Amino acid sequence: MVDSDIAMEHPHILSFTEIKQAAERIESGIIHTPLCVELGADVVLCGDSIDDAVTYAKKVQETSGQIMLRHLAKFEHVHSSDNPLVMAGLGTVGLEIVTQLPEVDVVVVPAAAGALLAAVLVACKKYKCSCLVYGAECSKVPKMMKALQAGRPVPVPVTANLADGLNASIAGANAFETLKGRLDRMLVVDEVFIARAMIAMLERERLVADGAGVCAVAAVMQGLVPELRGKRAVCVISGGNIDCGRLSRVIQRGLGASGRLLRFAVPMADYRSGLENLAKAIADESAVVKSMVTEQMWVHSDVGTTWANVLVETASEAHSASLKDHLRDLYPSARFAVTDLDDKHKVAVR
Structure with a gap:
């Protein structure tokens, strides 16, 4: 019998008392624990999901004799992210929300294996039973939605996505x-809105959050909760674990998803004034050129014409539309590739 089967046969339902006890232990621990300690841990990257990391850790324990941390013997069969003691500690997030913002109407929480979501729910419902609690997860790994539909936890394929911290x-x-x-x-969020939410956090809140962390914000931005308009809502932003290289790529993807990157190709005269005229057309609309490549050989036009493939950044989707109209007036045969969102919130290219 595998670990998950044991846990499913004897599930532990988190209580509010456990959360209160965890809060007391955490408060005591903060006082006596140095906050800035260089631990010098060895970090090993392995696999594509949290489950892969746990499997690797177990192999290291078996082969090297190193100790794999457990919290209590009675919970030894439980995955760390589903450990009742861990869940109780996570529940203090809910305590903070309802004590600091008692008028809250709804809390939206990202869901990996569901520990944070479950713990926040217990805390919020205890203090304010009228408070709504929603979960949010990426549409590429909808394990909690599938579990709720099936009436029990069921495995789902793990597909690479921006919210990799939720990839249980x-x-x-x-x-x-x-x-x-x-x-x-339970809300299922499209990945494109996760990228847009990361951009929104950077620009509006000056906050670097990873894809998993902004999943709740992304659910609101996607328009999945129109019933909450005018309500006092809290989105739990639960992670900032992203490296600079990936953050840079996400920014570009987010700008594209927001309609703020515009790629187009236009024909222009193959002499200096052709390039000058194109540059002026872009400058007149206050857009920023990110890249420009000219093509002379592989085009079906006269030898005096060059095609320019251009990528520009704009201030907004409306700004992009204005630039497109301006360029179409000047270059009727211009071709555009712009990422938009249709009514079903999917990415469409036109």
């Missing part, structure tokens, strides 16, 4: 049992 292949048994029948709604 199955909902935690304890988290699911705590959530079952109590969660108000």
